[in-house]
Amino acid sequence: MSAKIHPSVGLAARVIVGAVLVYAGAAKAAGPAEEFAIVIGSYDLLPRDMVLTAATFLPWVEILIGWALIFGLKLRAAAISAGAMFAAFLLALASVQLKGIQLPNCGCFGDAIHFTPLQAFLFDACMSALCWLSWKSAPSPLSLDSWVEGGYTGTTHGKR
Amino acid sequence: MDRLPRLALSVLIVLAACAGSFLFARGHVKPFSSNAPDYRELGPADARVTIVEFSDFECPACRVAEPPMRALLKLYDGRVRFVFKHFPLERMHRWARGGAIAAECAGRQGKFWEYHHELYDHQHEWSSEKSEELWLSYAKKIKLNEAEWQSCRLDPQVNAAIDADVRDGENAWVGSTPTFFINGKRFVGALQLSERGTPWVEKELKK
Numbered sequence: 028m029s030a031k032i033h034p035s036v037g038l039a040a041r042v043i044v045g046a047v048l049v050y051a052g053a054a055k056a057a058g059p060a061e062e063f064a065i066v067i068g069s070y071d072l073l074p075r076d077m078v079l080t081a082a083t084f085l086p087w088v089e090i091l092i093g094w095a096l097i098f099g100l101k102l103r104a105a106a107i108s109a110g111a112m113f114a115a116f117l118l119a120l121a122s123v124q125l126k127g128i129q130l131p132n133c134g135c136f137g138d139a140i141h142f143t144p145l146q147a148f149l150f151d152a153c154m155s156a157l158c159w160l161s162w163k164s165a166p167s168p169l170s171l172d173s174w175v176e177g178g179y180t181g182t183t184h185g186k187r
Numbered sequence: 188m189d190r191l192p193r194l195a196l197s198v199l200i201v202l203a204a205c206a207g208s209f210l211f212a213r214g215h216v217k218p219f220s221s222n223a224p225d226y227r228e229l230g231p232a233d234a235r236v237t238i239v240e241f242s243d244f245e246c247p248a249c250r251v252a253e254p255p256m257r258a259l260l261k262l263y264d265g266r267v268r269f270v271f272k273h274f275p276l277e278r279m280h281r282w283a284r285g286g287a288i289a290a291e292c293a294g295r296q297g298k299f300w301e302y303h304h305e306l307y308d309h310q311h312e313w314s315s316e317k318s319e320e321l322w323l324s325y326a327k328k329i330k331l332n333e334a335e336w337q338s339c340r341l342d343p344q345v346n347a348a349i350d351a352d353v354r355d356g357e358n359a360w361v362g363s364t365p366t367f368f369i370n371g372k373r374f375v376g377a378l379q380l381s382e383r384g385t386p387w388v389e390k391e392l393k394k
Binding site: 049052053056057058059061062064065068075087090091094095097098100171172174175176177 | 190193194197198200201204205208209211212213360362363366373374375376378379382
């Protein structure tokens, strides 16, 4: 039997994760993709000709998922996508540690905030946990999902 | 309202928020000047391709980018204009501004490039407590007027010229060095310059 998450906890979790993703995406999208490409390239995970493409689109994927979480649109899908992103970031960080690569910075927030690999690892782990809370608490109050389905009922979407 | 219109409106709200983020983020990029004193430029002023480099003499990545940059300039000799801009990363590189001042003062005696090469070729030596004595030895090696060079290094206008370059770099959102702009297109680091810079120069020359 699974534990029930209080709706306000789920609401807080999804807004926090969403705000972090929007901020992280905007901080990177604001700067040149070529700068972010240097950081992605230093992880040595993607083929070199894909690095600039990833650097161009990844910030916008973060922004889209972030706003979807904040507004609560397609909440389960958004929470799973965000969780998958943070899990991928965790794997990328673990991979550079195993390879002994010295990162100039984690690239999490572009030029705005620089984390050490350990700080980035802990941060991504916390975000992953919040993604799980967001997913678990769906449907969530004050969400577009609830409005689309005709109102928040607490356990399941109302039907018109 | 039915479910479908509500869903469509919800998607629009999220997309509008994304578009707002785009406009907010892009609003911060400012234009920058690609001009520099004549002694920091190479090639014809009316060349069809202008390469602007923002560089830091103490930055190892800038030293690594030197050979591909010199090769590129040799390859397109006479067809490309090259502009050097100072961008000392002083938070990381303690002697970077001093190196920039020393090179700038060599430039005022018409020997910027000789000094530039000395600084990059011996970067690991002067990036230390021995910087002052080594900078002087390079000045002597390339036969600068020592008294003029020394007094130039105290001239506030030299610092102001470097600050102006740094402001240009900040306006261009230069976050790391070396950053190259080839006819306005950005290339960060030696790898991007080597892999994508040369084809881009070719493309621009064919226009």
